[in-house]
Amino acid sequence: MVCRRLKDMTSFIVMDVLERAQEMERAGESVIHLEVGEPDFNTPEAIKESAIEALRRGDTHYTHSLGTPKLREAICAYYSKTYGVNNFEPDQVIVTSGTSPAFLVGMSTVLECGDEIILSNPHYSCHPNFVRFLEAVPKMVRVYEEDAFQYRPEAIKAELTPRTKAILINSPANPTGNLLEPERMAEIADLGRLVMSDEIYHGLVYEGRARSILEFTDNCIVYNGFSKLYAMTGWRLGYLIVPKYMVRPIQKMVQNFFISANSVAQAAGCTALTDPSVREDVQKMLETYDRRRRYIIPRLREIGFGITVEPTGAFYVLANARRFTDDSYKFAFEVLENAKVGITPGVDFGSNAEGYVRFSYANSLENIKEGLNRLENYLNGRGR
Ligand SMILES: Cc1ncc(COP(=O)(O)O)c(C=O)c1O
Known part of the structure; x- marks a missing residue:
C-alpha cells in the first residue's frame, strides 16, 4: 500500500x-x-576545475548542516551586490541539494495540515505538489496572457483567509518566461503575509532586471539554486534564505533528513558566485x-x-x-x-x-x- x-x-x-x-x-x-x-x-570550466580541486584537497566529508560558511558568505555577498540588500546574514542561508529540497524544507517549516498557500495558475508544475504532500491547500489565483501572466495583487487579496500562510511568487517564471513588475511585488509584500519567492531564474533576464523579494520585505523565504544560471542541474545545489526565527527549526530538519548538501558541489558553488571567468x-x-x-x-x-x-x-x-x-x-x-x-x-x-x-x-x-x-x-x- x-x-x-x-x-x-x-x-x-x-x-x-x-x-x-x-x-x-x-x-x-x-x-x-x-x-x-x-x-x-x-557547466563552466572554472566551476568544474574547482570541484576537482575540492576532491583532491579532501573536501569529501559532511559539511556544516546549513552549508559551508564560505558558500553561505558568498551567497550573502552575491545578494548584497546584485540587489543592494543587506537585510540578512550568512547564518540565515541554508544550503540544500537543489532548489527542490529547499521547497520541501521551507514549506514544511510553515504549513500545518489544512493551511493555505497562494499559487499562480499557471505555475511551475512541482510547486503545488509540495503543498499537497504536506496536506496543505494550494489556492490558485489565475493570471492572464494579456497581463504577461503576472499576479493581480487584488486577486490575491480576495483569496486570503486566516489560514493563508504564504504567497508564492516566481519571477522570471516557469512556464511563462515573464517577470513580475516591482510595483506588483511591493503590493504583494504589503499584504502582510510571508512571501515565498522562487528566484531560480534570476540572472536569466534579457530585458529589464529581476528584483529580489528581499528588496521589498524581510517577511519572506527566498529559494534559489545553481541549476539554471550556471548550467549545473546535475550537481544538485540550491539554497533558501529565511527569517532568523526559522533557522534553528530548519537546521533540525536538515540534520535529520539530509545531514548536509554535497561537499564538492558546495565548493563548486563558491566558484560559480565569485570567479570572474x-x-x-x-x-x-x-x-x-x-x-x-x-x-x-x-x-x-x-x-x-x-x-x-x-x-x-x-x-x-x-x-x-x-x-x-x-x-x-x-x-x-x-x-x-x-x-x-x-x-x-x-x-x-x-x-x-x-x-x-x-x-x-x-x-x-x-x-x-x-x-x-x-x-x-x-x-x-x-x-x-
Ligand atoms: C521554477 C522552478 N523552480 C525550481 C526548479 C528546480 O530546480 P533545482 O534543479 O534547483 O531543484 C525548477 C526546475 O525546472 C523550476 O523551473
Missing part, C-alpha cells in the same frame, strides 16, 4: 513527453527537444539564449501561435495554441508523434494554461530552426 499523500501527486507531464521522445529516439527516430527545461550548456561564461550563455529568444518569438507567431507579451526571462515561451487545439496534452503528443518535436502541454502548469504549449529555447538555434520547420510543415498539412 502506498500512502494517501502520494495518491494526489500529479506526474510531471514534461517528463512523460521526454520519456516518449527518448523511446522514439531509441527506435531510430530524430526528435527535436523543445520541451526540456534544462540548459543545453555544460564564470561571469564571462554566463554572459555568453545569456547572449546565446537571447539570440534564440529573438528568433523563436516571431517564428512562433508566424506559425500561428499567440504571444501577447514577449517573455524577457528564463528560457521559455508559453504560447497560445488555441488556433490549433483546446486539448494541449493531446496536441503535444500529436506533435511529438507526427512532427517529431517535443513540446510541453500547458496543462502541466495548471488548468489556466489549457490551450497553451510551452516551448523551451534551451537548445541550439540550429535545432530550434529545424524543430519549428517541422512543426510548421506538420501544422500546415494538418488543417485547423
Whole structure:
C-alpha cells in the first residue's frame, strides 16, 4: 500500500513527453527537444576545475548542516551586490541539494495540515505538489496572457483567509518566461503575509532586471539554486534564505533528513558566485539564449501561435495554441508523434494554461530552426 499523500501527486507531464521522445529516439527516430527545461550548456570550466580541486584537497566529508560558511558568505555577498540588500546574514542561508529540497524544507517549516498557500495558475508544475504532500491547500489565483501572466495583487487579496500562510511568487517564471513588475511585488509584500519567492531564474533576464523579494520585505523565504544560471542541474545545489526565527527549526530538519548538501558541489558553488571567468561564461550563455529568444518569438507567431507579451526571462515561451487545439496534452503528443518535436502541454502548469504549449529555447538555434520547420510543415498539412 502506498500512502494517501502520494495518491494526489500529479506526474510531471514534461517528463512523460521526454520519456516518449527518448523511446522514439531509441527506435531510430530524430526528435527535436523543445520541451526540456534544462540548459543545453555544460557547466563552466572554472566551476568544474574547482570541484576537482575540492576532491583532491579532501573536501569529501559532511559539511556544516546549513552549508559551508564560505558558500553561505558568498551567497550573502552575491545578494548584497546584485540587489543592494543587506537585510540578512550568512547564518540565515541554508544550503540544500537543489532548489527542490529547499521547497520541501521551507514549506514544511510553515504549513500545518489544512493551511493555505497562494499559487499562480499557471505555475511551475512541482510547486503545488509540495503543498499537497504536506496536506496543505494550494489556492490558485489565475493570471492572464494579456497581463504577461503576472499576479493581480487584488486577486490575491480576495483569496486570503486566516489560514493563508504564504504567497508564492516566481519571477522570471516557469512556464511563462515573464517577470513580475516591482510595483506588483511591493503590493504583494504589503499584504502582510510571508512571501515565498522562487528566484531560480534570476540572472536569466534579457530585458529589464529581476528584483529580489528581499528588496521589498524581510517577511519572506527566498529559494534559489545553481541549476539554471550556471548550467549545473546535475550537481544538485540550491539554497533558501529565511527569517532568523526559522533557522534553528530548519537546521533540525536538515540534520535529520539530509545531514548536509554535497561537499564538492558546495565548493563548486563558491566558484560559480565569485570567479570572474564564470561571469564571462554566463554572459555568453545569456547572449546565446537571447539570440534564440529573438528568433523563436516571431517564428512562433508566424506559425500561428499567440504571444501577447514577449517573455524577457528564463528560457521559455508559453504560447497560445488555441488556433490549433483546446486539448494541449493531446496536441503535444500529436506533435511529438507526427512532427517529431517535443513540446510541453500547458496543462502541466495548471488548468489556466489549457490551450497553451510551452516551448523551451534551451537548445541550439540550429535545432530550434529545424524543430519549428517541422512543426510548421506538420501544422500546415494538418488543417485547423
Ligand atoms: C521554477 C522552478 N523552480 C525550481 C526548479 C528546480 O530546480 P533545482 O534543479 O534547483 O531543484 C525548477 C526546475 O525546472 C523550476 O523551473
